[in-house]
Amino acid sequence: MKKLSKTPxxxxxxxxxxxxxxxxxAVPFFISVKGAGAPLSASVKINGRDAGSYPLDNAGEFKLVGENGIEMTLVVDGDGVFVKDSSCRDKICERTGKITREGQSVICxxxxxxxxxxxETGGADAVVG
Amino acid sequence: MSAAKKTALCAMLCAVSAVLSTLESALPLPVFFVPGCRLGLSNLAVITAIPLVGAAGSLSVVAVKSLLILVTRGVTAGIMSISGGLLSLAVMLLLFRLARFGFVGVSVASAAAHNTAQLAAAGLLMGDVRVFSFWWLYLLLSIAAGALTGVAAGVIIPPLGRALGAR
Structure with a gap:
């Protein structure tokens, strides 16, 4: 170990x-731009398994039930989704706020x-223009 | 330093890390509006432990801190804590051994390693790599948080080491 007094x-x-x-x-800025402009949907996974997809144009409030009895309300509005009323005490998912761009996520x-x-189409195959 | 003094110091640093970690989770910082992001104050105890009580001693500080989180905040938080703690400790031990870096650099690297390991642990627990979507933001914040704790470490550790009769 280096002498302590020598560490600046x-x-x-x-x-x-x-x-x-x-x-x-900076890396994500170069790889996460594809598919911009495609209609988005919120894909939900619980414990790694698909648990529904909520298109953004279908606004509403949806109840999600996760592991350990944790429940939350997923709010879908026209341009994004956010979580409210999570029963978990950390509230990290609520503090994440609204996500509006492809690739963003809310994690509980x-x-x-x-x-x-x-x-919705799994990313744009071709963007012209 | 005698073995007894080292053991006592190690125990004190374990207590300090537990206090800092509890204090920090009780006071969410309004500056960092990122979910789950904290300053990493308890890393101060770990970074202090490396030069003063060595690799084994600093490992015990990390273990005690994670054990406390496991008991008080549950298994998920405990796994997240130990993953972040172990990788960040490994990075700090390596960088201190290379002896080219200052406290700020070591601390920034340690914060980045901590956040990355936590996201990797989260990804494994959830079975979903999408947890990495905010990785870039955690990396940027680790520069800010790491620099702050690095400056604190650089100010505190050398006089503390002299007072304790370390090299």
Whole structure:
């Protein structure tokens, strides 16, 4: 182990670490743009199994029941979905807020529920223009 | 440092990490509007443990912290905590050993590793890779949170080490 007194608060090499993390963070911006503009639907999985798909143009409130007795209300409106009234105490899914773009997701760990926006056609095959 | 002193210090750091972790979950930061994202204050105890009590000692700090979360917040949170804790500890041990990086760099790398391991654990638990959709955001926040705790570590650890008679 390096001598403690020799470890600086900030070293030049730290810039490399920060740049690497920034580069990793930039990756999704280059791969998640396809299919933009396709009609979206919220695909729900519970414990890894498909548990329904909710097209965004079919607005309404839907009850989801996950593992460990966790229940929540999925609200679908014209341009996105969000979760309200989750019975879990963490409320992480509620704090995620509304998701509106393809690829975004709302996750409930205790209930093993994941909700993600997907293009209804499984992504655009061809975008012209 | 004598073995007894080391053991006592290790136990104190375990207690500090438990307190910081509890304190942090009691005070959600309004600055970070990202679901489940926290500053990672308890990592201060781990990053302090590495130079002062070594790899085995710091592993015990991570284990105690995760055990506390397992008992108080359930199995899922416990698995998430231990996954993040172990990968971030491994990264910190490696970077300290390479001896080229400062506290800020080590802390940023550790925060990024912590978040990545947690998402991977979440993905395995849920059977769904879509949990990675906000990975980029967690990575950006790990730079901010890691830099903050890194500065705190760099300010606290050297005088603490001298006071305790470490090298």
């Amino acid at each position: 608060l900030f070293a030049a090499a730290d810039i490399f670490i920060i740049a690497l993390v920034l580069a990793l963070a 760990m205790p209930g093993r529920i994941s909700i993600a926006l997907e293009g």
